[in-house]
Amino acid sequence: MKHGMLAALCILLAMPVLAHHGVVLLYHHVDDNTPVSTSISPAQFKDQLDYIEENGFVVVPLLELLKGVFEGRERAAEAVAITFDDAYESVYHTAFPELSARGMPFTVFVATQAVERGHEATMSWQQLRELKASGLASFGAHSQTHGHLLRGSENGITDAWIERVSVEIDESIADLTRELGLDRVQTFAYPYGEYSQGLEELVAARGLYGLAQLSGGVGEGTPATAIPRFPMSRTQGSLERLALALDTRPLPVTRLDGAPTLINDSGHAPKVFSFSLSADPAYHRDRLGCFSASGESLTLAREGDRFTVRLPAFQPGRNKVNCTAPSAERAGEFFWYSQQWVLADAAGSWLAR
Numbered sequence: 001m002k003h004g005m006l007a008a009l010c011i012l013l014a015m016p017v018l019a020h021h022g023v024v025l026l027y028h029h030v031d032d033n034t035p036v037s038t039s040i041s042p043a044q045f046k047d048q049l050d051y052i053e054e055n056g057f058v059v060v061p062l063l064e065l066l067k068g069v070f071e072g073r074e075r076a077a078e079a080v081a082i083t084f085d086d087a088y089e090s091v092y093h094t095a096f097p098e099l100s101a102r103g104m105p106f107t108v109f110v111a112t113q114a115v116e117r118g119h120e121a122t123m124s125w126q127q128l129r130e131l132k133a134s135g136l137a138s139f140g141a142h143s144q145t146h147g148h149l150l151r152g153s154e155n156g157i158t159d160a161w162i163e164r165v166s167v168e169i170d171e172s173i174a175d176l177t178r179e180l181g182l183d184r185v186q187t188f189a190y191p192y193g194e195y196s197q198g199l200e201e202l203v204a205a206r207g208l209y210g211l212a213q214l215s216g217g218v219g220e221g222t223p224a225t226a227i228p229r230f231p232m233s234r235t236q237g238s239l240e241r242l243a244l245a246l247d248t249r250p251l252p253v254t255r256l257d258g259a260p261t262l263i264n265d266s267g268h269a270p271k272v273f274s275f276s277l278s279a280d281p282a283y284h285r286d287r288l289g290c291f292s293a294s295g296e297s298l299t300l301a302r303e304g305d306r307f308t309v310r311l312p313a314f315q316p317g318r319n320k321v322n323c324t325a326p327s328a329e330r331a332g333e334f335f336w337y338s339q340q341w342v343l344a345d346a347a348g349s350w351l352a353r
Helices: 001-013 042-053 062-070 089-102 112-116 125-133 158-179 196-203 240-245
Strands: 023-026 080-084 106-110 137-143 188-189 209-211 246-248 274-275 290-292 300-303 308-309 317-326 335-342
Touching: 001 335, 023 240, 042 089, 042 240, 042 317, 062 080, 062 137, 062 188, 080 089, 089 106, 089 125, 106 125, 106 158, 106 188, 112 158, 125 158, 137 158, 158 196, 188 308, 240 246
Parallel strands: 023 080, 080 106, 106 137, 137 188, 188 209, 246 335
Antiparallel strands: 274 308, 290 317, 300 308, 317 335
């Protein structure tokens, strides 16, 4: 891999425009009878759309929000983008009618092999074409197989890994353009929200925006290949949590340690995480707090603009830390940064599942 060229592309894509920010919401199933962790009930979904509409937020196409942030294009204030991963059939039967009734645009990220094979839980190409014909739906790639794309790169990037993942990305884009008549696909959502520097470079080399599954707003300091989206589910679908997500702005953190975020075994897991955060009248830096994914408050040390977080013991799989600072301008608004590490177990079997 030509790391210099790809790194330059990453930097170019990640250049922020300070005056713009927004929030991206992530859904999977909209159903009462699908897995709790990736489902929101139809009633919750309707209530969320009503809340968005009644509280002055404007739902915009995902690319409009992203180009407003990264290219400085004009767009609505209080902008929100709605996304769905995996193209589940409940999006067609349940979510789409609610969105259509309100004229709200949305983006579906499609793992194309399941559609090709007629998987009963996913939409068909014909249903996806109907969404496209509505003028409200846009589409992004989500790989072909929805596999763990990081598998095989735990101990370093190889030509075989690059070839395998390149096929996953490129063929999924080819499937979408062929079946849906798209001129161009500009977004890629990482399966399971798992990404690494190597995968980000492959995404950047194709001029794609990379969508993660991290909490936080999109704006100043957001890398265009690790764009956060607030996941919504039955256990995380209350209107209180939605309000928190919508009132979130990006916390402009700069990582200082440069350590890899894909770790091959627990013996190499980091013990601390260091970053810089400049003073800004928009937020209370002195009230910054960092938390594990379970909500445990983490020890935080500060020296000037440098902050160091003592990390919890990592478990195989995805490990996340959230850092937030309350706004100094609006009550209830938070500046938010989320960092993810992916840990393979000693045998590397977690990423093979």
